[in-house]
Amino acid sequence: MSDTAIPYMVKPNPVTGIPNGKFAIWLFLASEVMLFGALFSSYVLIRTGAPHWPPEGGLTSDLVSVPLGTLNTLVLITSSITIVLSWASCKLRNLKMFKVWMAITILLACAFLVVKYFEWMHKFELGHFPSHDNYFAIYFVLTGLHGLHIVGGIVVNLYLLTIGARMWNKDPEHFTNRVENAGLYWHFVDLVWIFLFPSLYLL
Amino acid sequence: MDETVYGWWLPPDVSTHGAKIDQLILILHWFMALLFVGWGIFFIYCLIKYRQRPGHSAVYAPIHAIATKYIEGAVVVVEVFLLFGLSTPVWLAYKNSPPDDAKALHIKLVAEQFAWNLQYPGKDKKFGRTDEGLISGDNPLGVDPEDKDGKDDIITVNQLHVPVHTPVIVEVSSKDVIHSFNIPVLRVKQDTIPGQRIPVWFEATKAGHYELACAQLCGLGHYRMRADVFIDTPEDYAKWESENAPPPQEAPAAAAPENAPAGNSPGPDTRPQDHGPSEPKSPPLEQHK
Amino acid sequence: MSVDTHAHATDSAHGHGHGDHGHELPFWRKYIFSVDHKVIGIQYAVTALVFLFFGFCLMMMMRWQLAYPGQPLPVLGKLLGENNMPGGVMAPEFYNQLGAMHGTIMVFLGVVPLAVGGFGNFVMPLQIGAPDMAFPRLNLASYWIFLPGCILMIASFLAPGGAAQSGWTSYPPLSVIAPAGQTFWLLSMVLIITSSLLGSINFIVTIVHMRAKGLTFWRLPFFVHAQLVTSFLLLLAFPPLEAASVLQLMDRVAHTSFFLPSGLVVSGEQLKVAGGGSPLLWQHLFWFLAHPEVYVLILPAMGIIAEVIANNTRKPLWGYRLLVYSVIFLGFMSFVVWAHHMFMTGMGTTMSTFFQTTTMIISIPSVIILTCFLMSLYGGNIRFTTPMLFATAFLPMFAIGGLTGLPLGLTASDIYLHDTFYVIGHFHYVVAPGTLFALFAGIYYWYPKATGRQMSPLLGKLHFWFSFVFINFVFMPMFFQGMAGLSRRLYDPTVYAHGRGVQALNVVISWGAWGLGLSQLIFIVNFFMSLKTGEKVAENPWHSTTLEWAAPSPPGHGNFLTEPVVYREPYEYSVPGHANDYSPQFVAEG
Ligand code: HEA
Numbered sequence A: 001m002s003d004t005a006i007p008y009m010v011k012p013n014p015v016t017g018i019p020n021g022k023f024a025i026w027l028f029l030a031s032e033v034m035l036f037g038a039l040f041s042s043y044v045l046i047r048t049g050a051p052h053w054p055p056e057g058g059l060t061s062d063l064v065s066v067p068l069g070t071l072n073t074l075v076l077i078t079s080s081i082t083i084v085l086s087w088a089s090c091k092l093r094n095l096k097m098f099k100v101w102m103a104i105t106i107l108l109a110c111a112f113l114v115v116k117y118f119e120w121m122h123k124f125e126l127g128h129f130p131s132h133d134n135y136f137a138i139y140f141v142l143t144g145l146h147g148l149h150i151v152g153g154i155v156v157n158l159y160l161l162t163i164g165a166r167m168w169n170k171d172p173e174h175f176t177n178r179v180e181n182a183g184l185y186w187h188f189v190d191l192v193w194i195f196l197f198p199s200l201y202l203l
Numbered sequence B: 001m002d003e004t005v006y007g008w009w010l011p012p013d014v015s016t017h018g019a020k021i022d023q024l025i026l027i028l029h030w031f032m033a034l035l036f037v038g039w040g041i042f043f044i045y046c047l048i049k050y051r052q053r054p055g056h057s058a059v060y061a062p063i064h065a066i067a068t069k070y071i072e073g074a075v076v077v078v079e080v081f082l083l084f085g086l087s088t089p090v091w092l093a094y095k096n097s098p099p100d101d102a103k104a105l106h107i108k109l110v111a112e113q114f115a116w117n118l119q120y121p122g123k124d125k126k127f128g129r130t131d132e133g134l135i136s137g138d139n140p141l142g143v144d145p146e147d148k149d150g151k152d153d154i155i156t157v158n159q160l161h162v163p164v165h166t167p168v169i170v171e172v173s174s175k176d177v178i179h180s181f182n183i184p185v186l187r188v189k190q191d192t193i194p195g196q197r198i199p200v201w202f203e204a205t206k207a208g209h210y211e212l213a214c215a216q217l218c219g220l221g222h223y224r225m226r227a228d229v230f231i232d233t234p235e236d237y238a239k240w241e242s243e244n245a246p247p248p249q250e251a252p253a254a255a256a257p258e259n260a261p262a263g264n265s266p267g268p269d270t271r272p273q274d275h276g277p278s279e280p281k282s283p284p285l286e287q288h289k
Numbered sequence C: 001m002s003v004d005t006h007a008h009a010t011d012s013a014h015g016h017g018h019g020d021h022g023h024e025l026p027f028w029r030k031y032i033f034s035v036d037h038k039v040i041g042i043q044y045a046v047t048a049l050v051f052l053f054f055g056f057c058l059m060m061m062m063r064w065q066l067a068y069p070g071q072p073l074p075v076l077g078k079l080l081g082e083n084n085m086p087g088g089v090m091a092p093e094f095y096n097q098l099g100a101m102h103g104t105i106m107v108f109l110g111v112v113p114l115a116v117g118g119f120g121n122f123v124m125p126l127q128i129g130a131p132d133m134a135f136p137r138l139n140l141a142s143y144w145i146f147l148p149g150c151i152l153m154i155a156s157f158l159a160p161g162g163a164a165q166s167g168w169t170s171y172p173p174l175s176v177i178a179p180a181g182q183t184f185w186l187l188s189m190v191l192i193i194t195s196s197l198l199g200s201i202n203f204i205v206t207i208v209h210m211r212a213k214g215l216t217f218w219r220l221p222f223f224v225h226a227q228l229v230t231s232f233l234l235l236l237a238f239p240p241l242e243a244a245s246v247l248q249l250m251d252r253v254a255h256t257s258f259f260l261p262s263g264l265v266v267s268g269e270q271l272k273v274a275g276g277g278s279p280l281l282w283q284h285l286f287w288f289l290a291h292p293e294v295y296v297l298i299l300p301a302m303g304i305i306a307e308v309i310a311n312n313t314r315k316p317l318w319g320y321r322l323l324v325y326s327v328i329f330l331g332f333m334s335f336v337v338w339a340h341h342m343f344m345t346g347m348g349t350t351m352s353t354f355f356q357t358t359t360m361i362i363s364i365p366s367v368i369i370l371t372c373f374l375m376s377l378y379g380g381n382i383r384f385t386t387p388m389l390f391a392t393a394f395l396p397m398f399a400i401g402g403l404t405g406l407p408l409g410l411t412a413s414d415i416y417l418h419d420t421f422y423v424i425g426h427f428h429y430v431v432a433p434g435t436l437f438a439l440f441a442g443i444y445y446w447y448p449k450a451t452g453r454q455m456s457p458l459l460g461k462l463h464f465w466f467s468f469v470f471i472n473f474v475f476m477p478m479f480f481q482g483m484a485g486l487s488r489r490l491y492d493p494t495v496y497a498h499g500r501g502v503q504a505l506n507v508v509i510s511w512g513a514w515g516l517g518l519s520q521l522i523f524i525v526n527f528f529m530s531l532k533t534g535e536k537v538a539e540n541p542w543h544s545t546t547l548e549w550a551a552p553s554p555p556g557h558g559n560f561l562t563e564p565v566v567y568r569e570p571y572e573y574s575v576p577g578h579a580n581d582y583s584p585q586f587v588a589e590g
């Protein structure tokens, strides 16, 4: 790779106080806020325009499984903690513990997806496709997009756990920054779920 | 239809509220022209005076241009005036003071690809019930044949008849996609949004034969989604009303409009007509001055 | 990534011509999948120029139908197939496809990629003295996500039923029930949006983090400020359209009804969907993007104009700080005016009053910017080089476009003018003789930096004068058509009596457009010929002050021979007591 020397890849920039990568992640998250913000606004608009919500009557909690949703919320919150622990292990220069915590994070994320898979399948069995009504349309779009973000997170975390970890020997500080950035993203994904859960399952 | 009234500028205004709009448009354009010409003169002056030539050089020190501050200030003031002095009052007066419900003629309009369906309440001043479930080829509005309010309703396609000097409230809606109810000479324009009924009002001041044009892209037939607007003298209107009032139950289409609704998907059915050289398409109905 | 290759950069950049480096990269790594911001910038620029030309060709075909409705299109009429051109005459649905694709291509595949992807990528890192973008590989990725998006967009002409035909605004329900081309449009938009999100993150990080020593915020060239604000607009305004595209995709593919209300009856048959959606929701999401988007079209153009004017008036820009404050304010305000495109949808009076007020407010910074440019001419020593000609023309042209935005922004006059050719005239004055001229100015101005050669001044001037005259023949008559009440997007305007009244103007416009098209051939010839025959130039042919002129022309990998240091403000021209009439930022002594 014929890289030119890019400054502030590792060291913080004096203007913002953070390195390039972290700045980029914050910007990326800002755009993600707009993305999910737009979807939430659409949801609010469609919901307030509907004579009844969910459109087919009853309560949202009848249409989805609140226990499974709660379980998934707990799973994600836990994974947010474990990814912090993996980053802390890096800071403490302990690669082994990093790997352990990161592996747990990935497993939790997979667990989340597995639960989600069963939830979706159950809906399909009942004939509740996105076309069923706008509640399900929104449910599938929001959880689907969120699920894609989870998948993205898993890919990044897997990379850091395996090939990416080779950087540890050359430049542990840079590697630690990367773990931190992955963590920021993961917290965001977690946060989105914290909004999704009440608005799709409870309200 | 008298075509000579249409030129390169605003067509005649035959509505009570339109004069204010025209006035605003005129004032705006004078203001714009003034700004543009003023700044344009200065612009050309600079280009000539400060062109590069031997012995000429640029001035480094920034000039203190107090004048620009004043001009910018003036622009702001004028804009505030345009906004709160002209536009907003005209808009609010138009939007917030629709005519008295009891005095006005009410018409229901349902747009579709690519035709304008109109429903007049008839003598009883009550609209018959409509239901989209009942819509069919010869019942474009889905009027409930059982409903007695609907027995005397007049239903027309692409023919809007209104009496002159009478406030009219048209409730516009659409069956399929968004269209826009636009009568240039009456200075009205309102998108017709499926799922919504939006009242539009106007009061015509001059009898005549004009056009209703669809202003929102609505598919391949958007360009020919046109209706005739007849602003009738009270006598003519009464005559039209009585001629068209139904005995034959399913009233409509005295003159079957040749802009029959066509499918959205590019179907071959409308082709030949689409590609014919375009001659004026208004059917030769009764002509008014 | 942080391996120090500075040594390479230093000894490589001596090579002029094609910047042959000390170390060899295979061809495809150097020119196709390059991570060098300059190569990526040129890739963006050339791709965008091709699409601009393509988009223009679509429009030139439409102009035939508008001038001579219902008459067979010569030559092309036969070539485009019976589906699109039955009997050689354009079909209405084909007209709608051409219109929608013209708008989409010009905006998303033409101007934005050229102004941001092209000029932003090529010039901005040079102007801030950076060796490259902060994330070169992300930059590569954003181009290679953009390109498939474009190809998908063009390929949609081959889809059953043809390309998207619901306007570049794609209003549902029409777009939801439209043929398959619309799905291509949506997928392509998702790709293009993703690409520009990556790009804008890269731009912001680069500008904030990688400025050369001494290059403080108030010493940045105005072009960089404009790019920074533009990047923020892209970053924050595009995601809602991405969301909206996903929703519309769901409506089309999964038969949801986000944008479909209950009870739709299409061609006499009830649409079998759940209903309960809102067609206006799309419009809000779309314009929430698309208004900031129009400032994305104009801000980089203003940045280019600032550079060219300062350089050719040989004096500092008048009101540099005011300009910067104005673009930032413009950036903020552009998020709160979107519903001025929706005055006729039946919104409440509070909302419309709010939006017309913000619309008037947003015109103020534009007035200030134009005034600054105008005042910059005063007291100058103006050189009428080709870039300067285009920049000069930009001012009155943008003024016409901007001023005609005012009647549209006021609700009462918009009742009459909305969706007429007046709107078409308004925005073409800002995007075509406005932005497009600025982009031409930029091409003539930075071409020597990118290639080491000047473009022919003679051909450049011919190109300018022909374009300038013809483009006014194209767009000026549109205001009169709009005043006469002629609706836009009409396949055959002569259906209406008020359309027949202004049909003669359509003939003028069309011949103007074809003349404009021919004039572009001069540019194309100049563009390619100058690669071989243009006069060779050194680093700083325009005697300019900003950092990009410190690097060799063309700059090698890593850009600068020695790390640049900045000593002064960006536009120090004609400083009293200095030896030259320009005092570059990168030279310590006057
Ligand atoms: C580059 C793109 C661009 C820019 C900069 C603008 C700038 C502005 N636009 Fe425009 N606009 C579009 C692109 C743009 N627009 C497009 C693409 C559409 C149509 C979309 C569609 O429907 O398809 C549109 C449509 C549009 C509408 C909707 C019309 C309708 O559909 O009914 C409105 C309404 O408010 C509007 C208003 C404005 C205003 C107030 C400005 C203001 O920012 C303008 C401010 C500028 C000035 C006021 C000029 C000031 C300068 C001087 C006075 C100096 C004179 C100097 C000299 C002579 C040297 N625009």
Ligand code: HEA
Pocket (backbone or CB within 6 Å): C046, C049, C050, C052, C053, C056, C059, C063, C099, C100, C102, C103, C104, C106, C107, C111, C166, C167, C168, C169, C297, C424, C428, C431, C432, C433, C436, C471, C474, C488, C489, C490, C491, C513, C516, C520, C521, C523, C524, C527
């Ligand atoms: C950036 C945006 C942009 C630009 C630059 C243009 C440029 C032009 N536009 Fe367009 N236009 C739109 C955006 C734009 N347009 C949009 C958004 C719509 C609305 C669509 C809708 O209704 O949905 C529209 C609609 C529109 C209409 C209305 C159609 C209708 O309503 O039915 C017309 C009519 O004449 C028109 C004409 C033109 C013309 C003649 C040009 C000319 O100015 C073109 C000039 C082009 C060039 C000068 C090309 C330069 C490039 C080169 C020379 C390349 C050289 C190549 C190499 C070196 C490799 N445009």
Ligand code: CUA
Pocket (backbone or CB within 6 Å): B111, B112, B114, B178, B179, B180, B214, B215, B216, B217, B218, B219, B221, B222, B223, B225
């Ligand atoms: Cu209906 Cu256009």
Ligand SMILES: [Cu+2]
Pocket (backbone or CB within 6 Å): C290, C291, C294, C337, C338, C340, C341
């Ligand atoms: Cu706008």
